[in-house]
Amino acid sequence: MSKTATFKRGIHPEEVKELTASTPIIKANIPERVVIPLSQHTGAPAKHEVGIGDLVKKYQLIGSPQGFVSSPVHSSISGKVIAIADFPHPSGKMIPSIVIESDGKDEGISSKENPDYLNLNPDEIKTIIRDAGIVGLGGAAFPTSVKLSPPKEKSIDTVILNGAECEPYLTADHRLMLEQAEGVVNGLKIIMKSLDVNRGYIGIENNKPDAIEKMRGVISTELNIEVIPLKVKYPQGAEKMLIKAITNREVPPRGLPMDVGVVVQNVGTAFAIYEAVRYGKPLIERVISITGRGIKEPKNMKVKIGTLMSDVIEQCGGFTDGAVKIIMGGPMMGFAQWRLNVPMVKGTSGILVLTGDDYIPSEEYFACIHCGSCIDVCPMGLNPSMLSILSEKAHYEGTKEYNLFDCFECGSCAYVCPSNRPMVQFIRLAKLMVKP
């Protein structure tokens, strides 16, 4: 196998992708009702544009953005608005949401198609992307149009599509690259056009050789796009690690990819951009993996935003007997859920259900024995050992000296810690207790 790009340190947890890696994406049933949160993105929540009792159609705008860093929200089904109130959100908070009861017709409003989409100018593209409510689908859900509008002094020369999917278990991006390769590449071309950039890369971890081959086939005639096989290592899909692996540029501490002339977008985001720009479809559905040994029939599904987790799990045969933990997202950075009535949001990459046979972190942990394992694996080159000790002893201010805010909570330190210390918890606590 050819040399693969990567970054320093990191870990390699068991991949467990085989549960869903060869399962084609199927469309989920139209839900009887959806709960669409007005905040599914980083930034200001959207403001509701409909009232209780209103009839809405699929693709219809129901929440408008408030400010630059914000995003609109659209209805994912046709039906009637029955409630606007705070509802449970996968983040664990109660978030203002619009509840729509389906009329079963799934009727959409007409959308504006652009067969000649590659000749749109950058501003037109960004407007379409913003109006379509597209946010980063990799998990952070940062409004995409903002990412595509860097300040003038930052000159961007490279776009990277993130197809690493380095979280164990998840296969949604993998399947999307296999089944919608053209759409993904067209999305990349649109992004490059919007930024006036001539160099595009698609980074894919080497454990998806079929996706690498498929994408290479699609770009064979594109001279300025390259598929880069990446070493299978976590967190290969973290923006800074991906940029390092592909361009050998290091984003400075506390900096952003644009500081080194790069914009990174997830492959799912690229596909959503293509659907929005080419077919005029706002972001109302996405591909997720429903997986783990706690799920009877693990699947990759295209679900409508707002579908409740219980609906999705039911369509996967429900839980196995040993299921003990439900995670929204991957096992390394996902959020544990304690209720089943949370909706699928734009940033949801998967539902993972672990059983008692998988590792379930115990509450018991021990003193740091200073083995240095966490330092050896931290992709950011931090000293997690010291951060955890300072936080544990409530010396929160001291953590700043150890670059607390450069930690992006990938969890590699906690994964390797022989003392079973809740490293990420300590670090999050410290971040709450000090001002940056």
Place this chain on the structure above:
Amino acid sequence: MAVEKKTHPLIVSVSPHIKGEESVSRIMWTVNLALLPSFLMSLYYFGPRALFVTALCVITAVLSEYIFQKSLKKKITLSDGSAFLTGLLLGMNLPPSLPFYIPIAGSFMAIVITKQLFGGLGYNIFNPALIGRAFLLISWPKAMTIWKEPTAVFATLDAKTTATPLGILKEEGLGKLLEVFGDKANLYTQLLIGNRAGSLGETSVIALLLGAAFLLYRGYITWHIPFSFLGTVALVAWVFGGKGALFTGDPIIHLLSGGLILGAFFMATDYVTCPTIRKGQIIFGIGCGAITMLIRLKGGYPEGVMFAILLMNCFAPLIDRGVKTDLFGATKGQKK
């Protein structure tokens, strides 16, 4: 709701939700296992006395940790293997012929005073086994420096008393050492296999390296401390170890004798008492090597590994503060 969770309550915790296989007890028991070849060699050379001394140390270490934790109503942590390891290491650092109360006193000193009173595993400043040994050397200087000839499997309780190679080197010089061992080739060979007087577990370099290689392979220790430690010893021995002229010393004798191999691979690498950052570990190793040679060449003792490591233990936290990890993006990064 159609889907229900009945069998178990849901577990909610902060990410990550999966975990690697390492644990403190796995590491400690693996280190114990890596010391097995050396322990077997000590049985081979020093017979039942080796078993007697080592067993006393291990039993005392385990018992005193149990009694301490029980009486202070703390969690009993014997299963993590660290008390066992401290006892084992102390035993391997003692001479073969000791009255029963000396190993017991040393082991108590190591576990109760050096480890538990400072907060237990993870909080002690000094290597417990080495403080135990230092305490014994100062309290019973005579008994702690009576060395027995290795007598292989025929070991009897009255094996002849003799001096260690480093002792001979210090008191009577290289000539006498070569006289005892014949020639240099034989001297190196005997040091390598461990057929010489010394502490129980320190003599067989081959057996120690076998265990060390296993730990390096498993990633439980890294090259940073042992190699910088050994490298410094070799360098100083070569430059300053000769009679008269510089650059005429014999580094190999210094590398193969005393407690250096045991100390460099198994004692200086103790996680809790060495620096955590790899770069700092190199500084630590160089310091250990320099102090070891200072004592061997200029000090009052023939061997200096123990005091060298203990002195450098004091500096470990300071080194960790002074050395920084390589923050991503801090050095290079701008556009090519």
